[in-house]
Amino acid sequence: MASIERLHKTAPLDLAKLEEDVVGSLPAIRAAPSGPMPDYVEHEEGVTRVGALTAEAVVRDYEAAAKEIEAMGAELINAARKCEAMTAEVHNAIAFMRDTAASYREEAKKIFKRIEECAIFTEHVRKTCEAVKLKMIEGKP
Structure with a gap:
């Protein structure tokens, strides 16, 4: 009977404190990120607290993944810009090489003509x- 009396004298169960203690004692469990939920979802009326928390945790994980995907897209855009710049440089280098080759051919043509003239x-x-x-040998002027 004494143990029953002790149960009645203790404070009511604080679920928020219990959740904090559980999450704090298990490092593998991450606390759900705080802040507003994404604007593309909202809680249904009558959903239980467990259902709401679970849904929030899942949507936040998906949103974090979506943001990482978008960030990866931004990195790809930057890589594409670098590739475009490099491609422009390559085109300039190719044009320079073509001009240089044409100049070499023109120079070769000049030298070829000069050698043949010589x-x-x-x-x-x-x-x-x-x-x-022969004229000197034959004695003719």
């Missing part, structure tokens, strides 16, 4: 020298 001139000089030599 070869023709040298051949002409050789023939002229040979003709003069």
